[in-house]
Amino acid sequence: MRHASREQLVAKIPADVEMPDKLFANLTVRQVAILAGTGVLAAWVYLMAGDRLPVPVLVAIVLPMIACGCALALGRRDGLSLDRLVLHAFTHLRRDRKLVSAEEGVLPPPAWCRVRGRLPGALRLPVRAIREDGVLELAEGGTAAVVRAGTVAFGLRTSEEQAALVGVFAGWLNSLDSPVQILLQARPVDLSALAGVINDEAGNLADPALEQAARRHAEFLTDLSATRDLLTRDVLIVVRHQDAEQPPGWARRARRTARRDSSAAIVTRRAEETVRFLLGLGVHASIVDADQARDLLVRSLSPRHPEPVGVARPEEPITLGEETR
Incomplete structure (x- = not known):
């Protein structure tokens, strides 16, 4: 019986589907x-x-x-x-070890200038642009969409439920016809800001006992953040669509926008299918929008540092104001 329950959790997935002849x-x-x-x-x-x-x-x-x-x-x-x-x-x-952000490339120094060592190379990010619907336009061509997924308590399910989950997940894997990346992203968490908010709002509570409990909770969060390396984990699924070979000359420039829109529609449909499959597993999932995609890219480029505060989007003006009391 024990062996039979293990056999129910086996799902055959074709391996090495791109194996050369x-x-x-x-x-x-x-x-x-x-x-x-x-x-x-x-x-x-x-x-x-x-x-x-x-x-x-x-x-x-x-x-x-x-x-x-x-x-x-x-x-x-x-x-x-x-x-x-x-x-x-x-x-x-x-490859160059030092990279700088230069869209036009790193210009060579003048002839009269002597340079010791190698010049830095141009930093080429894999994402060219983020569309309003959250679809990423890749620099090498094609588009990608990111699905944020939750987790499921697999060990707490019965053997029949586990077999059903494995079957649904295997069906999703067998239905894939394009590259898909499953990424587990861990990033540090700073609770000092939350502890400060709780401490500031504790004085507005009507009951002194609630105020005391809130301040103790703020102290606990502060101590926890100072003595432990806290991490939060995101489960991300990246689906892609690669454009067809681009026609040369004026035809490529004329059809560029239509090709990008078509690729974005295809990758959005694939992301929606992924969300439906995950909902069948009992996993909450959603497609990230433009702001969430930007935040993911910022955290991915600097995973060990806190996210910058007040980052403006490309179309938003940057202003500097003073707080008035």
Whole structure:
């Protein structure tokens, strides 16, 4: 019976749906190319230095070469092949370490100016703009929508309810036809402001006992914030839609707005379908609007620092006023 209850929680999800085709001996085209290149290079070294070097020296040269080629072709780390991992590492090392916000790019210094070290690179954010409906226009093309979801007490459900939840979640995963990211975002919480509000409003309470209880609660919040690292957690689901290949020339400029609106409508529909699936699981979910999306981006860019106060939206004027008493 115990084994049967565990079997009810099993849902088959297709894995590696984007797995490349196998060409020969269960190897992909990339693996065959790497192994063939390694073999050709080892054979060339053997033919060129076979008569000039002793056998131990030749083996010491060819054997590590073959081992590195086999490792690059057959090895994997964190679900990524070693050849791609090495390529990503090389690309990362070549990138600029210091980035500045410059839409027009970092201009080179004049000829008479000597610069020590490398100039900073231009910071390219992945999000180009935030639409009024909360849809994110990505810099590399396409759109994305963010769904904020709650959680469900899975361990408190019965075995039949758990099986139903797993089945509904598996149905949502099997229905996906575009990239989806499930993100658990933890950020620090500062209770000092809340404690200050409670302490200020405690004097307005009619009952002295309530005032005393409120001040003690404010002291508790202040002590809790000073002695503990408090975190709050957000469960975010990001759905995407990638634009089709852009036509060249004037046609691309003429249809740019219509293509963005169409992509935003598609990603909004997918986000609404995600919300309906989550509601079927008993999980409260909602699509974030423009202000919430902006706040999420601000917290994501600076996760270990408190959010700036009074950040204005792009269309809002920035004013400076003095408080009058």
